[in-house]
Amino acid sequence: MDASASAITLAGVGKRYGExxxxxxxxLQVRRGEVFGLLGPNGAGKTTTMHIAAGLLAADCGSVRVLGGDPRDPKVRQRCGIAPQKLSLYEDLSGRENLDFFAQTFGLRGAHRRERVAAALRFVALEDRQHDRVATYSGGMQRRLNIAAAIVHEPALVLLDEPTVGVDPQSRNAIFDNVLALKHAGHTVLYTTHYMEEAERLCDRIAIVDQGRVLAMGTLDDLLRAHGGDARLSVERAGHNEFLHGDDPLQLLAAELAKGPVDAFQLRRPSLEQVFLALTGRQLRDEA
Ligand SMILES: Nc1ncnc2c1ncn2[C@@H]1O[C@H](COP(=O)(O)OP(=O)(O)O)[C@@H](O)[C@H]1O
Ligand SMILES: [Mg+2]
Incomplete structure:
Protein backbone atom coordinates (compact mmCIF):
# COMPACT_ATOMS: atom_id res chain seq x y z
CA MET A 1 0.00 0.00 0.00
CA ASP A 2 1.11 3.54 -0.76
CA ALA A 3 2.43 4.99 2.53
CA SER A 4 0.19 8.07 2.26
CA ALA A 5 -2.91 5.84 2.04
CA SER A 6 -2.02 4.04 5.25
CA ALA A 7 -3.19 5.34 8.63
CA ILE A 8 -1.52 2.57 10.64
CA THR A 9 1.14 0.12 9.50
CA LEU A 10 2.35 -2.46 11.99
CA ALA A 11 4.96 -4.92 10.74
CA GLY A 12 6.28 -7.77 12.84
CA VAL A 13 5.36 -6.07 16.10
CA GLY A 14 6.25 -7.95 19.26
CA LYS A 15 5.36 -7.14 22.86
CA ARG A 16 5.92 -9.07 26.07
CA TYR A 17 4.80 -8.38 29.61
CA GLY A 18 7.53 -10.17 31.53
CA GLU A 19 7.36 -13.77 30.34
CA LEU A 28 -1.59 -5.15 9.84
CA GLN A 29 -2.41 -2.09 7.75
CA VAL A 30 -5.27 0.30 8.36
CA ARG A 31 -6.18 2.53 5.41
CA ARG A 32 -7.07 6.16 5.82
CA GLY A 33 -10.80 6.76 6.04
CA GLU A 34 -11.86 3.22 6.84
CA VAL A 35 -13.35 1.59 9.91
CA PHE A 36 -10.97 -1.23 10.70
CA GLY A 37 -11.97 -3.92 13.17
CA LEU A 38 -9.68 -5.94 15.39
CA LEU A 39 -11.75 -8.99 16.24
CA GLY A 40 -10.55 -11.58 18.70
CA PRO A 41 -11.27 -13.23 22.05
CA ASN A 42 -10.20 -11.81 25.40
CA GLY A 43 -6.44 -11.92 25.76
CA ALA A 44 -5.83 -11.90 21.97
CA GLY A 45 -3.74 -8.71 22.12
CA LYS A 46 -6.26 -6.15 20.91
CA THR A 47 -5.71 -3.59 23.68
CA THR A 48 -1.95 -3.97 23.48
CA THR A 49 -2.11 -3.35 19.71
CA MET A 50 -4.26 -0.31 20.27
CA HIS A 51 -2.00 1.16 22.94
CA ILE A 52 1.03 0.71 20.69
CA ALA A 53 -0.80 2.39 17.77
CA ALA A 54 -1.83 5.25 20.07
CA GLY A 55 1.75 5.77 21.26
CA LEU A 56 0.89 4.89 24.88
CA LEU A 57 3.08 1.79 24.85
CA ALA A 58 6.34 1.04 23.03
CA ALA A 59 6.70 -2.14 20.96
CA ASP A 60 9.61 -4.43 21.86
CA CYS A 61 10.37 -5.04 18.19
CA GLY A 62 8.96 -4.52 14.72
CA SER A 63 7.96 -1.34 12.96
CA VAL A 64 5.09 0.98 13.84
CA ARG A 65 3.97 3.85 11.60
CA VAL A 66 0.91 5.94 12.38
CA LEU A 67 -0.30 8.82 10.16
CA GLY A 68 3.05 8.81 8.44
CA GLY A 69 5.10 9.11 11.65
CA ASP A 70 6.03 7.59 14.97
CA PRO A 71 3.03 7.42 17.33
CA ARG A 72 5.30 8.34 20.27
CA ASP A 73 5.90 11.71 18.59
CA PRO A 74 3.64 14.32 20.27
CA LYS A 75 2.71 15.76 16.86
CA VAL A 76 1.32 12.37 15.82
CA ARG A 77 -0.35 11.80 19.20
CA GLN A 78 -2.14 15.10 18.83
CA ARG A 79 -3.83 13.66 15.72
CA CYS A 80 -4.97 10.48 17.50
CA GLY A 81 -7.77 10.07 20.01
CA ILE A 82 -8.28 6.93 22.06
CA ALA A 83 -11.31 5.79 24.02
CA PRO A 84 -9.71 3.18 26.29
CA GLN A 85 -11.38 -0.07 27.27
CA LYS A 86 -10.90 0.96 30.90
CA LEU A 87 -12.85 4.20 31.13
CA SER A 88 -10.62 7.22 31.65
CA LEU A 89 -13.04 9.68 33.19
CA TYR A 90 -13.13 11.75 36.36
CA GLU A 91 -16.22 10.57 38.18
CA ASP A 92 -16.42 13.58 40.48
CA LEU A 93 -16.42 16.04 37.61
CA SER A 94 -19.33 16.74 35.30
CA GLY A 95 -19.34 15.46 31.72
CA ARG A 96 -18.61 18.94 30.50
CA GLU A 97 -15.73 19.45 32.95
CA ASN A 98 -14.23 16.14 31.83
CA LEU A 99 -14.30 17.17 28.17
CA ASP A 100 -12.96 20.59 29.01
CA PHE A 101 -10.05 18.96 30.80
CA PHE A 102 -9.23 16.63 27.87
CA ALA A 103 -9.57 19.51 25.40
CA GLN A 104 -7.08 21.53 27.49
CA THR A 105 -4.56 18.71 27.52
CA PHE A 106 -4.73 18.71 23.71
CA GLY A 107 -3.96 22.41 23.69
CA LEU A 108 -7.39 23.74 22.75
CA ARG A 109 -7.97 27.27 24.03
CA GLY A 110 -10.69 29.90 24.47
CA ALA A 111 -13.75 30.00 22.25
CA HIS A 112 -12.48 27.16 20.08
CA ARG A 113 -12.28 24.90 23.14
CA ARG A 114 -15.81 25.81 24.20
CA GLU A 115 -17.10 25.09 20.72
CA ARG A 116 -15.35 21.75 20.54
CA VAL A 117 -16.59 20.67 23.99
CA ALA A 118 -20.14 21.60 22.98
CA ALA A 119 -19.79 19.75 19.67
CA ALA A 120 -18.45 16.61 21.39
CA LEU A 121 -21.32 16.66 23.90
CA ARG A 122 -23.77 17.04 21.02
CA PHE A 123 -22.10 14.22 19.09
CA VAL A 124 -22.74 11.71 21.88
CA ALA A 125 -26.13 13.22 22.83
CA LEU A 126 -25.13 14.12 26.40
CA GLU A 127 -26.02 17.81 26.33
CA ASP A 128 -28.89 17.28 28.77
CA ARG A 129 -26.64 15.71 31.37
CA GLN A 130 -23.51 17.78 30.77
CA HIS A 131 -23.61 19.47 34.19
CA ASP A 132 -24.17 16.25 36.17
CA ARG A 133 -21.35 14.37 37.85
CA VAL A 134 -20.13 11.43 35.78
CA ALA A 135 -20.65 9.17 38.82
CA THR A 136 -24.40 9.59 38.24
CA TYR A 137 -24.22 8.46 34.57
CA SER A 138 -25.31 5.00 33.40
CA GLY A 139 -22.66 2.66 31.96
CA GLY A 140 -23.77 3.54 28.43
CA MET A 141 -23.54 7.27 29.10
CA GLN A 142 -20.04 6.87 30.54
CA ARG A 143 -18.96 4.94 27.41
CA ARG A 144 -20.38 7.69 25.22
CA LEU A 145 -18.57 10.38 27.22
CA ASN A 146 -15.38 8.33 26.88
CA ILE A 147 -15.85 8.53 23.09
CA ALA A 148 -16.51 12.27 23.28
CA ALA A 149 -13.22 12.68 25.16
CA ALA A 150 -11.44 10.81 22.35
CA ILE A 151 -12.79 13.05 19.58
CA VAL A 152 -12.94 16.47 21.28
CA HIS A 153 -9.73 17.63 19.51
CA GLU A 154 -10.92 16.33 16.08
CA PRO A 155 -8.23 13.67 15.63
CA ALA A 156 -7.70 12.15 12.18
CA LEU A 157 -7.42 8.70 13.77
CA VAL A 158 -9.90 7.52 16.41
CA LEU A 159 -9.18 4.37 18.40
CA LEU A 160 -12.15 2.78 20.15
CA ASP A 161 -11.30 -0.15 22.44
CA GLU A 162 -14.36 -2.34 23.05
CA PRO A 163 -16.64 0.69 23.18
CA THR A 164 -19.86 -1.25 23.66
CA VAL A 165 -18.96 -3.51 26.58
CA GLY A 166 -21.47 -3.18 29.39
CA VAL A 167 -23.81 -0.73 27.66
CA ASP A 168 -27.59 -0.83 27.21
CA PRO A 169 -28.95 -1.53 23.68
CA GLN A 170 -29.91 2.11 23.14
CA SER A 171 -26.42 3.42 23.86
CA ARG A 172 -24.99 0.60 21.80
CA ASN A 173 -26.95 1.74 18.76
CA ALA A 174 -25.93 5.34 19.45
CA ILE A 175 -22.29 4.23 19.52
CA PHE A 176 -22.70 2.42 16.18
CA ASP A 177 -24.14 5.63 14.72
CA ASN A 178 -21.16 7.54 16.14
CA VAL A 179 -18.69 5.21 14.46
CA LEU A 180 -20.38 5.56 11.08
CA ALA A 181 -20.67 9.34 11.50
CA LEU A 182 -16.93 9.53 12.21
CA LYS A 183 -16.21 7.56 9.07
CA HIS A 184 -18.48 9.74 6.97
CA ALA A 185 -16.74 12.83 8.32
CA GLY A 186 -13.46 11.41 7.00
CA HIS A 187 -11.90 10.03 10.19
CA THR A 188 -10.10 6.71 10.30
CA VAL A 189 -11.42 4.42 13.03
CA LEU A 190 -9.68 1.46 14.64
CA TYR A 191 -12.30 -0.53 16.50
CA THR A 192 -11.71 -3.54 18.73
CA THR A 193 -14.39 -5.99 19.70
CA HIS A 194 -14.98 -9.59 20.62
CA TYR A 195 -18.51 -9.39 19.18
CA MET A 196 -18.57 -10.66 15.63
CA GLU A 197 -21.88 -8.91 14.87
CA GLU A 198 -20.18 -5.54 15.46
CA ALA A 199 -17.32 -6.34 13.15
CA GLU A 200 -19.78 -7.54 10.51
CA ARG A 201 -21.95 -4.48 10.79
CA LEU A 202 -19.45 -1.64 11.20
CA CYS A 203 -16.11 -2.51 9.73
CA ASP A 204 -14.85 -2.01 6.18
CA ARG A 205 -12.04 -4.45 6.88
CA ILE A 206 -11.39 -6.83 9.73
CA ALA A 207 -8.31 -8.46 11.19
CA ILE A 208 -8.94 -11.64 13.12
CA VAL A 209 -6.46 -11.80 15.99
CA ASP A 210 -5.63 -14.57 18.40
CA GLN A 211 -2.63 -15.13 20.66
CA GLY A 212 -0.95 -11.93 19.52
CA ARG A 213 -1.08 -12.68 15.80
CA VAL A 214 -3.25 -11.65 12.86
CA LEU A 215 -4.71 -14.86 11.48
CA ALA A 216 -6.58 -13.29 8.57
CA MET A 217 -7.34 -9.80 7.31
CA GLY A 218 -9.74 -8.47 4.71
CA THR A 219 -13.29 -7.38 4.04
CA LEU A 220 -16.07 -9.49 5.53
CA ASP A 221 -16.64 -11.03 2.08
CA ASP A 222 -12.92 -11.80 1.69
CA LEU A 223 -12.86 -13.57 5.04
CA LEU A 224 -16.07 -15.50 4.46
CA ARG A 225 -14.95 -16.57 1.00
CA ALA A 226 -11.51 -17.66 2.13
CA HIS A 227 -12.35 -19.30 5.46
CA GLY A 228 -16.13 -19.40 5.96
CA GLY A 229 -16.83 -22.72 4.28
CA ASP A 230 -19.99 -23.47 2.34
CA ALA A 231 -23.47 -22.22 3.09
CA ARG A 232 -25.63 -24.88 4.73
CA LEU A 233 -29.20 -25.65 3.90
CA SER A 234 -31.44 -27.71 6.09
CA VAL A 235 -34.65 -29.02 4.56
CA GLU A 236 -37.56 -30.48 6.52
CA ARG A 237 -39.82 -32.94 4.80
CA ALA A 238 -42.42 -35.12 6.54
CA GLY A 239 -40.82 -34.49 9.93
CA HIS A 240 -37.39 -35.46 8.67
CA ASN A 241 -34.46 -33.01 8.48
CA GLU A 242 -31.81 -33.16 5.83
CA PHE A 243 -28.62 -31.05 5.83
CA LEU A 244 -27.01 -29.99 2.56
CA HIS A 245 -23.80 -28.09 1.82
CA GLY A 246 -22.87 -26.16 -1.27
CA ASP A 247 -21.59 -22.84 -2.55
CA ASP A 248 -24.94 -22.11 -4.25
CA PRO A 249 -27.64 -22.84 -1.67
CA LEU A 250 -30.46 -21.53 -3.88
CA GLN A 251 -29.61 -24.13 -6.47
CA LEU A 252 -29.63 -26.77 -3.72
CA LEU A 253 -33.05 -25.59 -2.60
CA ALA A 254 -34.40 -25.59 -6.17
CA ALA A 255 -33.18 -29.17 -6.60
CA GLU A 256 -34.91 -30.18 -3.35
CA LEU A 257 -38.16 -28.50 -4.37
CA ALA A 258 -38.04 -30.30 -7.71
CA LYS A 259 -38.01 -33.61 -5.80
CA GLY A 260 -41.28 -32.81 -4.04
CA PRO A 261 -42.87 -30.54 -1.43
CA VAL A 262 -40.73 -29.13 1.38
CA ASP A 263 -42.34 -28.30 4.76
CA ALA A 264 -39.64 -25.88 5.93
CA PHE A 265 -36.09 -24.89 5.20
CA GLN A 266 -33.33 -22.92 6.87
CA LEU A 267 -30.37 -21.34 5.19
CA ARG A 268 -27.24 -20.70 7.24
CA ARG A 269 -24.71 -18.48 5.57
CA PRO A 270 -21.04 -18.65 6.57
CA SER A 271 -20.31 -16.32 9.51
CA LEU A 272 -17.25 -14.82 11.16
CA GLU A 273 -17.82 -17.35 13.93
CA GLN A 274 -17.12 -20.13 11.39
CA VAL A 275 -14.13 -18.21 10.07
CA PHE A 276 -12.67 -18.04 13.56
CA LEU A 277 -13.42 -21.69 14.17
CA ALA A 278 -11.79 -22.67 10.88
CA LEU A 279 -8.67 -20.64 11.72
CA THR A 280 -8.25 -21.63 15.37
CA GLY A 281 -10.34 -24.73 15.99
CA ARG A 282 -12.09 -22.81 18.77
CA GLN A 283 -15.21 -20.73 19.17
CA LEU A 284 -14.80 -16.96 19.31
CA ARG A 285 -17.24 -16.48 22.15
CA ASP A 286 -16.49 -17.64 25.66
CA GLU A 287 -20.07 -18.72 26.23
CA ALA A 288 -20.40 -20.69 22.99
N1 LIG B 1 -0.06 -4.99 31.99
C1 LIG B 1 0.00 -6.31 31.74
N2 LIG B 1 0.79 -7.13 32.47
C2 LIG B 1 0.85 -8.45 32.20
N3 LIG B 1 0.16 -9.06 31.23
C3 LIG B 1 -0.65 -8.31 30.47
C4 LIG B 1 -0.77 -6.90 30.68
N4 LIG B 1 -1.65 -6.40 29.77
C5 LIG B 1 -2.04 -7.47 29.03
N5 LIG B 1 -1.45 -8.60 29.44
C6 LIG B 1 -1.61 -9.93 28.83
O1 LIG B 1 -1.27 -9.82 27.45
C7 LIG B 1 -2.19 -10.55 26.65
C8 LIG B 1 -2.91 -9.62 25.69
O2 LIG B 1 -3.73 -8.73 26.44
P1 LIG B 1 -4.63 -7.60 25.79
O3 LIG B 1 -3.82 -6.84 24.81
O4 LIG B 1 -5.25 -6.85 26.91
O5 LIG B 1 -5.71 -8.49 25.01
P2 LIG B 1 -7.23 -8.16 24.61
O6 LIG B 1 -7.40 -6.68 24.60
O7 LIG B 1 -7.39 -8.77 23.25
O8 LIG B 1 -8.10 -8.81 25.63
C9 LIG B 1 -3.11 -11.28 27.61
O9 LIG B 1 -2.57 -12.56 27.83
C10 LIG B 1 -3.03 -10.43 28.86
O10 LIG B 1 -3.27 -11.23 30.00
MG1 LIG C 1 -8.78 -5.49 25.53
Whole structure:
Protein backbone atom coordinates (compact mmCIF):
# COMPACT_ATOMS: atom_id res chain seq x y z
CA MET A 1 0.00 0.00 0.00
CA ASP A 2 1.11 3.54 -0.76
CA ALA A 3 2.43 4.99 2.53
CA SER A 4 0.19 8.07 2.26
CA ALA A 5 -2.91 5.84 2.04
CA SER A 6 -2.02 4.04 5.25
CA ALA A 7 -3.19 5.34 8.63
CA ILE A 8 -1.52 2.57 10.64
CA THR A 9 1.14 0.12 9.50
CA LEU A 10 2.35 -2.46 11.99
CA ALA A 11 4.96 -4.92 10.74
CA GLY A 12 6.28 -7.77 12.84
CA VAL A 13 5.36 -6.07 16.10
CA GLY A 14 6.25 -7.95 19.26
CA LYS A 15 5.36 -7.14 22.86
CA ARG A 16 5.92 -9.07 26.07
CA TYR A 17 4.80 -8.38 29.61
CA GLY A 18 7.53 -10.17 31.53
CA GLU A 19 7.36 -13.77 30.34
CA UNK A 20 3.94 -13.39 28.75
CA UNK A 21 3.90 -12.82 25.01
CA UNK A 22 1.09 -10.37 24.20
CA UNK A 23 1.99 -9.69 20.55
CA UNK A 24 3.90 -12.16 18.44
CA UNK A 25 5.08 -10.62 15.14
CA UNK A 26 1.75 -8.91 14.56
CA UNK A 27 1.31 -7.16 11.20
CA LEU A 28 -1.59 -5.15 9.84
CA GLN A 29 -2.41 -2.09 7.75
CA VAL A 30 -5.27 0.30 8.36
CA ARG A 31 -6.18 2.53 5.41
CA ARG A 32 -7.07 6.16 5.82
CA GLY A 33 -10.80 6.76 6.04
CA GLU A 34 -11.86 3.22 6.84
CA VAL A 35 -13.35 1.59 9.91
CA PHE A 36 -10.97 -1.23 10.70
CA GLY A 37 -11.97 -3.92 13.17
CA LEU A 38 -9.68 -5.94 15.39
CA LEU A 39 -11.75 -8.99 16.24
CA GLY A 40 -10.55 -11.58 18.70
CA PRO A 41 -11.27 -13.23 22.05
CA ASN A 42 -10.20 -11.81 25.40
CA GLY A 43 -6.44 -11.92 25.76
CA ALA A 44 -5.83 -11.90 21.97
CA GLY A 45 -3.74 -8.71 22.12
CA LYS A 46 -6.26 -6.15 20.91
CA THR A 47 -5.71 -3.59 23.68
CA THR A 48 -1.95 -3.97 23.48
CA THR A 49 -2.11 -3.35 19.71
CA MET A 50 -4.26 -0.31 20.27
CA HIS A 51 -2.00 1.16 22.94
CA ILE A 52 1.03 0.71 20.69
CA ALA A 53 -0.80 2.39 17.77
CA ALA A 54 -1.83 5.25 20.07
CA GLY A 55 1.75 5.77 21.26
CA LEU A 56 0.89 4.89 24.88
CA LEU A 57 3.08 1.79 24.85
CA ALA A 58 6.34 1.04 23.03
CA ALA A 59 6.70 -2.14 20.96
CA ASP A 60 9.61 -4.43 21.86
CA CYS A 61 10.37 -5.04 18.19
CA GLY A 62 8.96 -4.52 14.72
CA SER A 63 7.96 -1.34 12.96
CA VAL A 64 5.09 0.98 13.84
CA ARG A 65 3.97 3.85 11.60
CA VAL A 66 0.91 5.94 12.38
CA LEU A 67 -0.30 8.82 10.16
CA GLY A 68 3.05 8.81 8.44
CA GLY A 69 5.10 9.11 11.65
CA ASP A 70 6.03 7.59 14.97
CA PRO A 71 3.03 7.42 17.33
CA ARG A 72 5.30 8.34 20.27
CA ASP A 73 5.90 11.71 18.59
CA PRO A 74 3.64 14.32 20.27
CA LYS A 75 2.71 15.76 16.86
CA VAL A 76 1.32 12.37 15.82
CA ARG A 77 -0.35 11.80 19.20
CA GLN A 78 -2.14 15.10 18.83
CA ARG A 79 -3.83 13.66 15.72
CA CYS A 80 -4.97 10.48 17.50
CA GLY A 81 -7.77 10.07 20.01
CA ILE A 82 -8.28 6.93 22.06
CA ALA A 83 -11.31 5.79 24.02
CA PRO A 84 -9.71 3.18 26.29
CA GLN A 85 -11.38 -0.07 27.27
CA LYS A 86 -10.90 0.96 30.90
CA LEU A 87 -12.85 4.20 31.13
CA SER A 88 -10.62 7.22 31.65
CA LEU A 89 -13.04 9.68 33.19
CA TYR A 90 -13.13 11.75 36.36
CA GLU A 91 -16.22 10.57 38.18
CA ASP A 92 -16.42 13.58 40.48
CA LEU A 93 -16.42 16.04 37.61
CA SER A 94 -19.33 16.74 35.30
CA GLY A 95 -19.34 15.46 31.72
CA ARG A 96 -18.61 18.94 30.50
CA GLU A 97 -15.73 19.45 32.95
CA ASN A 98 -14.23 16.14 31.83
CA LEU A 99 -14.30 17.17 28.17
CA ASP A 100 -12.96 20.59 29.01
CA PHE A 101 -10.05 18.96 30.80
CA PHE A 102 -9.23 16.63 27.87
CA ALA A 103 -9.57 19.51 25.40
CA GLN A 104 -7.08 21.53 27.49
CA THR A 105 -4.56 18.71 27.52
CA PHE A 106 -4.73 18.71 23.71
CA GLY A 107 -3.96 22.41 23.69
CA LEU A 108 -7.39 23.74 22.75
CA ARG A 109 -7.97 27.27 24.03
CA GLY A 110 -10.69 29.90 24.47
CA ALA A 111 -13.75 30.00 22.25
CA HIS A 112 -12.48 27.16 20.08
CA ARG A 113 -12.28 24.90 23.14
CA ARG A 114 -15.81 25.81 24.20
CA GLU A 115 -17.10 25.09 20.72
CA ARG A 116 -15.35 21.75 20.54
CA VAL A 117 -16.59 20.67 23.99
CA ALA A 118 -20.14 21.60 22.98
CA ALA A 119 -19.79 19.75 19.67
CA ALA A 120 -18.45 16.61 21.39
CA LEU A 121 -21.32 16.66 23.90
CA ARG A 122 -23.77 17.04 21.02
CA PHE A 123 -22.10 14.22 19.09
CA VAL A 124 -22.74 11.71 21.88
CA ALA A 125 -26.13 13.22 22.83
CA LEU A 126 -25.13 14.12 26.40
CA GLU A 127 -26.02 17.81 26.33
CA ASP A 128 -28.89 17.28 28.77
CA ARG A 129 -26.64 15.71 31.37
CA GLN A 130 -23.51 17.78 30.77
CA HIS A 131 -23.61 19.47 34.19
CA ASP A 132 -24.17 16.25 36.17
CA ARG A 133 -21.35 14.37 37.85
CA VAL A 134 -20.13 11.43 35.78
CA ALA A 135 -20.65 9.17 38.82
CA THR A 136 -24.40 9.59 38.24
CA TYR A 137 -24.22 8.46 34.57
CA SER A 138 -25.31 5.00 33.40
CA GLY A 139 -22.66 2.66 31.96
CA GLY A 140 -23.77 3.54 28.43
CA MET A 141 -23.54 7.27 29.10
CA GLN A 142 -20.04 6.87 30.54
CA ARG A 143 -18.96 4.94 27.41
CA ARG A 144 -20.38 7.69 25.22
CA LEU A 145 -18.57 10.38 27.22
CA ASN A 146 -15.38 8.33 26.88
CA ILE A 147 -15.85 8.53 23.09
CA ALA A 148 -16.51 12.27 23.28
CA ALA A 149 -13.22 12.68 25.16
CA ALA A 150 -11.44 10.81 22.35
CA ILE A 151 -12.79 13.05 19.58
CA VAL A 152 -12.94 16.47 21.28
CA HIS A 153 -9.73 17.63 19.51
CA GLU A 154 -10.92 16.33 16.08
CA PRO A 155 -8.23 13.67 15.63
CA ALA A 156 -7.70 12.15 12.18
CA LEU A 157 -7.42 8.70 13.77
CA VAL A 158 -9.90 7.52 16.41
CA LEU A 159 -9.18 4.37 18.40
CA LEU A 160 -12.15 2.78 20.15
CA ASP A 161 -11.30 -0.15 22.44
CA GLU A 162 -14.36 -2.34 23.05
CA PRO A 163 -16.64 0.69 23.18
CA THR A 164 -19.86 -1.25 23.66
CA VAL A 165 -18.96 -3.51 26.58
CA GLY A 166 -21.47 -3.18 29.39
CA VAL A 167 -23.81 -0.73 27.66
CA ASP A 168 -27.59 -0.83 27.21
CA PRO A 169 -28.95 -1.53 23.68
CA GLN A 170 -29.91 2.11 23.14
CA SER A 171 -26.42 3.42 23.86
CA ARG A 172 -24.99 0.60 21.80
CA ASN A 173 -26.95 1.74 18.76
CA ALA A 174 -25.93 5.34 19.45
CA ILE A 175 -22.29 4.23 19.52
CA PHE A 176 -22.70 2.42 16.18
CA ASP A 177 -24.14 5.63 14.72
CA ASN A 178 -21.16 7.54 16.14
CA VAL A 179 -18.69 5.21 14.46
CA LEU A 180 -20.38 5.56 11.08
CA ALA A 181 -20.67 9.34 11.50
CA LEU A 182 -16.93 9.53 12.21
CA LYS A 183 -16.21 7.56 9.07
CA HIS A 184 -18.48 9.74 6.97
CA ALA A 185 -16.74 12.83 8.32
CA GLY A 186 -13.46 11.41 7.00
CA HIS A 187 -11.90 10.03 10.19
CA THR A 188 -10.10 6.71 10.30
CA VAL A 189 -11.42 4.42 13.03
CA LEU A 190 -9.68 1.46 14.64
CA TYR A 191 -12.30 -0.53 16.50
CA THR A 192 -11.71 -3.54 18.73
CA THR A 193 -14.39 -5.99 19.70
CA HIS A 194 -14.98 -9.59 20.62
CA TYR A 195 -18.51 -9.39 19.18
CA MET A 196 -18.57 -10.66 15.63
CA GLU A 197 -21.88 -8.91 14.87
CA GLU A 198 -20.18 -5.54 15.46
CA ALA A 199 -17.32 -6.34 13.15
CA GLU A 200 -19.78 -7.54 10.51
CA ARG A 201 -21.95 -4.48 10.79
CA LEU A 202 -19.45 -1.64 11.20
CA CYS A 203 -16.11 -2.51 9.73
CA ASP A 204 -14.85 -2.01 6.18
CA ARG A 205 -12.04 -4.45 6.88
CA ILE A 206 -11.39 -6.83 9.73
CA ALA A 207 -8.31 -8.46 11.19
CA ILE A 208 -8.94 -11.64 13.12
CA VAL A 209 -6.46 -11.80 15.99
CA ASP A 210 -5.63 -14.57 18.40
CA GLN A 211 -2.63 -15.13 20.66
CA GLY A 212 -0.95 -11.93 19.52
CA ARG A 213 -1.08 -12.68 15.80
CA VAL A 214 -3.25 -11.65 12.86
CA LEU A 215 -4.71 -14.86 11.48
CA ALA A 216 -6.58 -13.29 8.57
CA MET A 217 -7.34 -9.80 7.31
CA GLY A 218 -9.74 -8.47 4.71
CA THR A 219 -13.29 -7.38 4.04
CA LEU A 220 -16.07 -9.49 5.53
CA ASP A 221 -16.64 -11.03 2.08
CA ASP A 222 -12.92 -11.80 1.69
CA LEU A 223 -12.86 -13.57 5.04
CA LEU A 224 -16.07 -15.50 4.46
CA ARG A 225 -14.95 -16.57 1.00
CA ALA A 226 -11.51 -17.66 2.13
CA HIS A 227 -12.35 -19.30 5.46
CA GLY A 228 -16.13 -19.40 5.96
CA GLY A 229 -16.83 -22.72 4.28
CA ASP A 230 -19.99 -23.47 2.34
CA ALA A 231 -23.47 -22.22 3.09
CA ARG A 232 -25.63 -24.88 4.73
CA LEU A 233 -29.20 -25.65 3.90
CA SER A 234 -31.44 -27.71 6.09
CA VAL A 235 -34.65 -29.02 4.56
CA GLU A 236 -37.56 -30.48 6.52
CA ARG A 237 -39.82 -32.94 4.80
CA ALA A 238 -42.42 -35.12 6.54
CA GLY A 239 -40.82 -34.49 9.93
CA HIS A 240 -37.39 -35.46 8.67
CA ASN A 241 -34.46 -33.01 8.48
CA GLU A 242 -31.81 -33.16 5.83
CA PHE A 243 -28.62 -31.05 5.83
CA LEU A 244 -27.01 -29.99 2.56
CA HIS A 245 -23.80 -28.09 1.82
CA GLY A 246 -22.87 -26.16 -1.27
CA ASP A 247 -21.59 -22.84 -2.55
CA ASP A 248 -24.94 -22.11 -4.25
CA PRO A 249 -27.64 -22.84 -1.67
CA LEU A 250 -30.46 -21.53 -3.88
CA GLN A 251 -29.61 -24.13 -6.47
CA LEU A 252 -29.63 -26.77 -3.72
CA LEU A 253 -33.05 -25.59 -2.60
CA ALA A 254 -34.40 -25.59 -6.17
CA ALA A 255 -33.18 -29.17 -6.60
CA GLU A 256 -34.91 -30.18 -3.35
CA LEU A 257 -38.16 -28.50 -4.37
CA ALA A 258 -38.04 -30.30 -7.71
CA LYS A 259 -38.01 -33.61 -5.80
CA GLY A 260 -41.28 -32.81 -4.04
CA PRO A 261 -42.87 -30.54 -1.43
CA VAL A 262 -40.73 -29.13 1.38
CA ASP A 263 -42.34 -28.30 4.76
CA ALA A 264 -39.64 -25.88 5.93
CA PHE A 265 -36.09 -24.89 5.20
CA GLN A 266 -33.33 -22.92 6.87
CA LEU A 267 -30.37 -21.34 5.19
CA ARG A 268 -27.24 -20.70 7.24
CA ARG A 269 -24.71 -18.48 5.57
CA PRO A 270 -21.04 -18.65 6.57
CA SER A 271 -20.31 -16.32 9.51
CA LEU A 272 -17.25 -14.82 11.16
CA GLU A 273 -17.82 -17.35 13.93
CA GLN A 274 -17.12 -20.13 11.39
CA VAL A 275 -14.13 -18.21 10.07
CA PHE A 276 -12.67 -18.04 13.56
CA LEU A 277 -13.42 -21.69 14.17
CA ALA A 278 -11.79 -22.67 10.88
CA LEU A 279 -8.67 -20.64 11.72
CA THR A 280 -8.25 -21.63 15.37
CA GLY A 281 -10.34 -24.73 15.99
CA ARG A 282 -12.09 -22.81 18.77
CA GLN A 283 -15.21 -20.73 19.17
CA LEU A 284 -14.80 -16.96 19.31
CA ARG A 285 -17.24 -16.48 22.15
CA ASP A 286 -16.49 -17.64 25.66
CA GLU A 287 -20.07 -18.72 26.23
CA ALA A 288 -20.40 -20.69 22.99
N1 LIG B 1 -0.06 -4.99 31.99
C1 LIG B 1 0.00 -6.31 31.74
N2 LIG B 1 0.79 -7.13 32.47
C2 LIG B 1 0.85 -8.45 32.20
N3 LIG B 1 0.16 -9.06 31.23
C3 LIG B 1 -0.65 -8.31 30.47
C4 LIG B 1 -0.77 -6.90 30.68
N4 LIG B 1 -1.65 -6.40 29.77
C5 LIG B 1 -2.04 -7.47 29.03
N5 LIG B 1 -1.45 -8.60 29.44
C6 LIG B 1 -1.61 -9.93 28.83
O1 LIG B 1 -1.27 -9.82 27.45
C7 LIG B 1 -2.19 -10.55 26.65
C8 LIG B 1 -2.91 -9.62 25.69
O2 LIG B 1 -3.73 -8.73 26.44
P1 LIG B 1 -4.63 -7.60 25.79
O3 LIG B 1 -3.82 -6.84 24.81
O4 LIG B 1 -5.25 -6.85 26.91
O5 LIG B 1 -5.71 -8.49 25.01
P2 LIG B 1 -7.23 -8.16 24.61
O6 LIG B 1 -7.40 -6.68 24.60
O7 LIG B 1 -7.39 -8.77 23.25
O8 LIG B 1 -8.10 -8.81 25.63
C9 LIG B 1 -3.11 -11.28 27.61
O9 LIG B 1 -2.57 -12.56 27.83
C10 LIG B 1 -3.03 -10.43 28.86
O10 LIG B 1 -3.27 -11.23 30.00
MG1 LIG C 1 -8.78 -5.49 25.53
Missing amino acids: RVALDALS
